[in-house]
Amino acid sequence: MTAFLPTKPATLHDVAKAAGVSLITASRALGNPGIVSEKTRVRVEQAVEATGYIPNLLAGGLKSKRSRMVAGIVPALSVSQFLPTVQTLTAALHEEGYQLLLGQTFYDAEREEEVLAAMVSRQPDGIVMMGLVQSERARERLRRLRVPVVETWDMSDRPVDMVIGFSHLKVGSALAGYFLAQGYERIGIATGSDHRAMQRREGFLAAWGRDVPTAVVPAPSTLERGRLALGELMERQPGLQAVMCSSDMLAHGILVEARARGLRVPQDLAVTGFGNAEFGAHMVPSITTVHVDGPEIGRLAAHLIMDRCRGVASAQTRHDLGFHLIERGSTAQP
Amino acid sequence: MTAFLPTKPATLHDVAKAAGVSLITASRALGNPGIVSEKTRVRVEQAVEATGYIPNLLAGGLKSKRSRMVAGIVPALSVSQFLPTVQTLTAALHEEGYQLLLGQTFYDAEREEEVLAAMVSRQPDGIVMMGLVQSERARERLRRLRVPVVETWDMSDRPVDMVIGFSHLKVGSALAGYFLAQGYERIGIATGSDHRAMQRREGFLAAWGRDVPTAVVPAPSTLERGRLALGELMERQPGLQAVMCSSDMLAHGILVEARARGLRVPQDLAVTGFGNAEFGAHMVPSITTVHVDGPEIGRLAAHLIMDRCRGVASAQTRHDLGFHLIERGSTAQP
DNA sequence: CTGTTAGCGCCTTCAC
DNA sequence: GTGAAGGCGCTAACAG
Numbered sequence: 001m002t003a004f005l006p007t008k009p010a011t012l013h014d015v016a017k018a019a020g021v022s023l024i025t026a027s028r029a030l031g032n033p034g035i036v037s038e039k040t041r042v043r044v045e046q047a048v049e050a051t052g053y054i055p056n057l058l059a060g061g062l063k064s065k066r067s068r069m070v071a072g073i074v075p076a077l078s079v080s081q082f083l084p085t086v087q088t089l090t091a092a093l094h095e096e097g098y099q100l101l102l103g104q105t106f107y108d109a110e111r112e113e114e115v116l117a118a119m120v121s122r123q124p125d126g127i128v129m130m131g132l133v134q135s136e137r138a139r140e141r142l143r144r145l146r147v148p149v150v151e152t153w154d155m156s157d158r159p160v161d162m163v164i165g166f167s168h169l170k171v172g173s174a175l176a177g178y179f180l181a182q183g184y185e186r187i188g189i190a191t192g193s194d195h196r197a198m199q200r201r202e203g204f205l206a207a208w209g210r211d212v213p214t215a216v217v218p219a220p221s222t223l224e225r226g227r228l229a230l231g232e233l234m235e236r237q238p239g240l241q242a243v244m245c246s247s248d249m250l251a252h253g254i255l256v257e258a259r260a261r262g263l264r265v266p267q268d269l270a271v272t273g274f275g276n277a278e279f280g281a282h283m284v285p286s287i288t289t290v291h292v293d294g295p296e297i298g299r300l301a302a303h304l305i306m307d308r309c310r311g312v313a314s315a316q317t318r319h320d321l322g323f324h325l326i327e328r329g330s331t332a333q334p
Numbered sequence: 335m336t337a338f339l340p341t342k343p344a345t346l347h348d349v350a351k352a353a354g355v356s357l358i359t360a361s362r363a364l365g366n367p368g369i370v371s372e373k374t375r376v377r378v379e380q381a382v383e384a385t386g387y388i389p390n391l392l393a394g395g396l397k398s399k400r401s402r403m404v405a406g407i408v409p410a411l412s413v414s415q416f417l418p419t420v421q422t423l424t425a426a427l428h429e430e431g432y433q434l435l436l437g438q439t440f441y442d443a444e445r446e447e448e449v450l451a452a453m454v455s456r457q458p459d460g461i462v463m464m465g466l467v468q469s470e471r472a473r474e475r476l477r478r479l480r481v482p483v484v485e486t487w488d489m490s491d492r493p494v495d496m497v498i499g500f501s502h503l504k505v506g507s508a509l510a511g512y513f514l515a516q517g518y519e520r521i522g523i524a525t526g527s528d529h530r531a532m533q534r535r536e537g538f539l540a541a542w543g544r545d546v547p548t549a550v551v552p553a554p555s556t557l558e559r560g561r562l563a564l565g566e567l568m569e570r571q572p573g574l575q576a577v578m579c580s581s582d583m584l585a586h587g588i589l590v591e592a593r594a595r596g597l598r599v600p601q602d603l604a605v606t607g608f609g610n611a612e613f614g615a616h617m618v619p620s621i622t623t624v625h626v627d628g629p630e631i632g633r634l635a636a637h638l639i640m641d642r643c644r645g646v647a648s649a650q651t652r653h654d655l656g657f658h659l660i661e662r663g664s665t666a667q668p
Numbered sequence: 669c670t671g672t673t674a675g676c677g678c679c680t681t682c683a684c
Numbered sequence: 685g686t687g688a689a690g691g692c693g694c695t696a697a698c699a700g
Contacts, residue, residue: 011677023687028686031678037685055677057457057678058395062677062693063677064692069435090411114428121388121391122433259618359670374669390694391694393692
């Protein structure tokens with residue numbers, strides 16, 4: 001009946017007219033079907049079909065103050081560490097009619113502020129950060145904003161709002177404990193330069209008790225940089241027995257370089273990674289690593305934010321998901 | 335002066351009052367500084383500082399019909415193939431004050447329609463798809479919408495709107511040509527089940543001239559599945575000499591499994607991948623692969639969409655970026 | 669260069 | 685259960 005050429009997209013007003021009800025009734029039939037009569041609801045739904053109506057969520061958000069968008073901020077999309085988290089976050093939000101706005105900081109505090117400002121302008125119902133918010137100014141602004149903020153992949157006594165993650169210091173000390181138990185003495189560290197990797201190094205050193213030659217590689221952590229790191233460490237530490245790496249890809253590079261130099265792993269050189277990437281479990285030798293439940297971080301972040309939006313906030317602001325060490329062939333004989 | 339407690343966030347109205355100008359002048363001072371007087375601009379900027387004003391882009395978008403958001407849709411974030419594209423897309427959009435809304439289809443046509451509908455409700459100024467839009471219904475809807483749509487990582491005679499990519503058929507036939515030139519005879523294919531990988535297989539078979547044993551692995555393509563695929567292919571093709579893989583990670587799995595079985599690469603078994611992942615260049619042996627300029631796809635997509643928004647659209651709707659084969663150690667002696 | 673007027677499309681508040 | 689106003693925050697379109 002109202003099948004005009006779609007010169008102008010249909011608005012709720014058109015739907016209401018087609019259904020013979022008022023605008024607000026049409027709105028309720030779609031947004032809160034329980035409170036209108038069955039008959040009305042059906043007629044409105046038919047009118048939606050007939051008009052090809054697509055709701056404008058921007059307009060809805062303007063009045064209702066709920067944009068149904070969540071900002072998700074990563075250092076860079078190429079940091080594969082965070083991908084499972086972003087994936088489940090996006091999927092869980094989608095289930096509830098929320099969408100993710102993606103931003104990248106490139107490990108730069110200034111860009112972080114810029115990206116956060118850009119996100120905030122879009123009135124997100126929540127903000128999920130991979131890592132802690134670096135800039136103190138940004139932390140302060142976010143606090144004032146009264147928007148749920150979830151920092152992830154780290155732990156803090158003083159989060160902006162909520163935090164889901166684990167202690168990188170403890171990961172480091174757990175690895176040091178493992179190295180000690182294995183009896184390694186001349187060791188090295190190959191690490192990315194980001195805050196979290198450096199925290200793991202700190203934790204390692206604290207438990208290890210003395211300084212350790214360290215090759216710091218710029219982001220992103222690639223296989224090639226792992227290879228170069230081994231070269232550097234072997235020069236600096238004669239008789240190198242074991243290397244702790246800040247990612248599985250760096251560890252992979254160490255394995256490749258070790259083989260190229262004729263070193264047997266783990267007999268001549270032991271290697272550990274971080275992140276439990278899929279490939280590490282199935283290589284030969286497989287890579288000893290630290291596992292963190294990345295997907296769960298994303299799911300939990302989504303739910304914490306959506307609960308806040310619904311007003312069913314829990315008091316718990318710190319969620320420590322822990323980690324565990326997975327011993328594999330790169331440090332131990334099968 | 336107006337440093338009240340931030341009970342209500344400042345609006346442009348507050349800024350205008352603080353600056354002693356009208357609302358619209360304040361709007362122009364921020365959105366189009368060139369057309370107001372220097373003095374006015376400075377006063378408005380000071381008022382912004384004083385009030386802590388943060389623009390509400392939702393409200394602006396409602397009136398101006400420009401949301402300054404672009405939808406970016408991937409099969410899944412874990413498909414690392416697309417990451418460089420999404421990364422540059424997001425970054426290029428950010429430069430111009432646009433943000434990316436992220437969606438995932440999980441290779442499912444129904445979810446694709448769902449995600450597109452959700453995105454469209456947010457009034458994006460453009461839509462970037464990784465891959466072609468599958469569902470015919472969704473294609474038709476997108477056409478009506480009069481929103482710039484860029485399909486990527488593929489080529490089509492009949493894109494919804496614009497397409498940036500290359501021909502997967504040609505990639506396949508190029509690989510077959512290479513296999514023929516190398517003199518391989520008993521070969522196999524290990525491939526993901528997605529449309530693009532299957533197109534490469536089709537192209538390969540067409541140029542190869544006869545059927546080839548194929549191990550189809552479910553998404554995502556992992557190292558483990560590569561290992562399993564080699565087992566399957568060796569059973570089905572005695573004397574296997576070479577395997578074409580649909581991704582570098584699958585090829586990596588083949589290499590691992592080959593070594594585990596005591597096969598030398600490339601002497602006993604040659605392997606090719608796809609995507610030119612960083613690790614493939616630096617492993618030993620390095621992986622022969624097909625390179626595609628993923629970052630450029632993202633940049634170009636961003637610019638095509640932003641040009642359309644500015645009305646400076648070019649007539650070219652198909653952008654074939656091509657590809658090239660990179661010969662490395664997994665098929666050739668150094 | 670600046671201001672007034674009139675909405676964008678929807679949802680909240682209050683009536684009926 | 686339904687409806688009539690009014691306004692969310694901002695910006696096009698005209699005027700001055």
